[in-house]
Amino acid sequence: MLSIGEFSDMCQLPPQTLRFYHSEGLLVPADVDERTGYRSYRFDQVEQAMLITVLRGTGMSVELVRRALAEPDTALALLREHRAQVRRRRQAQDEALEDALRFFGTRPEVTLRRAPGARVVTKPVPDGAAGDGQYDWEAVETAVAAAVREVTGAVAACGAAVAGVPWRTWDAGTLKWEGQGVTAEGTHWLVHVPVAAEGETAEALRGALPGDAEVRDFEARDELSIFLPGRSSMAKYGTALSRLLAHPLDGAYPDLAGMRQLLHEDGVETAVPISRLDGSGGE
Numbered sequence: 001m002l003s004i005g006e007f008s009d010m011c012q013l014p015p016q017t018l019r020f021y022h023s024e025g026l027l028v029p030a031d032v033d034e035r036t037g038y039r040s041y042r043f044d045q046v047e048q049a050m051l052i053t054v055l056r057g058t059g060m061s062v063e064l065v066r067r068a069l070a071e072p073d074t075a076l077a078l079l080r081e082h083r084a085q086v087r088r089r090r091q092a093q094d095e096a097l098e099d100a101l102r103f104f105g106t107r108p109e110v111t112l113r114r115a116p117g118a119r120v121v122t123k124p125v126p127d128g129a130a131g132d133g134q135y136d137w138e139a140v141e142t143a144v145a146a147a148v149r150e151v152t153g154a155v156a157a158c159g160a161a162v163a164g165v166p167w168r169t170w171d172a173g174t175l176k177w178e179g180q181g182v183t184a185e186g187t188h189w190l191v192h193v194p195v196a197a198e199g200e201t202a203e204a205l206r207g208a209l210p211g212d213a214e215v216r217d218f219e220a221r222d223e224l225s226i227f228l229p230g231r232s233s234m235a236k237y238g239t240a241l242s243r244l245l246a247h248p249l250d251g252a253y254p255d256l257a258g259m260r261q262l263l264h265e266d267g268v269e270t271a272v273p274i275s276r277l278d279g280s281g282g283e
Helices: 004-011 017-025 045-057 062-070 072-105 137-157 199-208 236-247
Strands: 039-041 110-116 116-126 167-169 175-178 181-184 189-196 214-218 220-227 251-256 260-264 267-276
Touching: 004 017, 004 039, 004 045, 017 039, 045 062, 072 220, 116 137, 116 181, 137 199, 175 236, 181 199, 189 214, 199 214, 220 236, 236 267
Parallel strands: none
Antiparallel strands: 110 220, 116 189, 116 214, 167 189, 167 260, 175 181, 220 267, 251 267, 260 267
């Protein structure tokens, strides 16, 4: 029999870790002195300790390690599932690191520009992103990306071309705020894909579009914009609006009702039109 100190040295596991594994039922000592509480281990328990160390080294939880040891036939499946989760976490961490480097390398600033007019294909985006007082931006990203792909596919099929960065806008006709959450009947967002299509191509485009899509004209306007890198989130959305609202304007204001979010590959650019206090539009 090996004392806990000797077993600790052999397995390179601190005594407190061995006590924790005992309490969790992962590695139960061969004997525990009823009077002193001293733990003793058999030599063949070194293998069990080694397996626990290997599994815990992957980042597996105690519960998953317990399942893998209790049901060895499931261990490979559990490890493969865990590996997939680890890779997703690593990808998310890599993306977060890139976001942080861009945020602190070049701080996002509000810019004033003239947005040119464009012909766009507009399509509603049905989704279930709002619920239980929370807004699921991952669901939004997935649904919006699918809608953009559908529109760009229809545009290409009729010989037209995408003529710029697509954007999304709130579908104001269906949105309402309840408490801290957003609810909607049918859609939350509209996607808008700028296209180059004239004459027969334009007519072919109208015929090729999904039934809920239509061709519209986006009017040129002065707008404020700010680009935030990475995936969307409610915090980033709120930050963008806060920065846009705080930007000083002379005799004008940012009109949030006309907000749009341009969907760049590496982030989202939030833009709002500028309205003059005298109602003339522009700055």
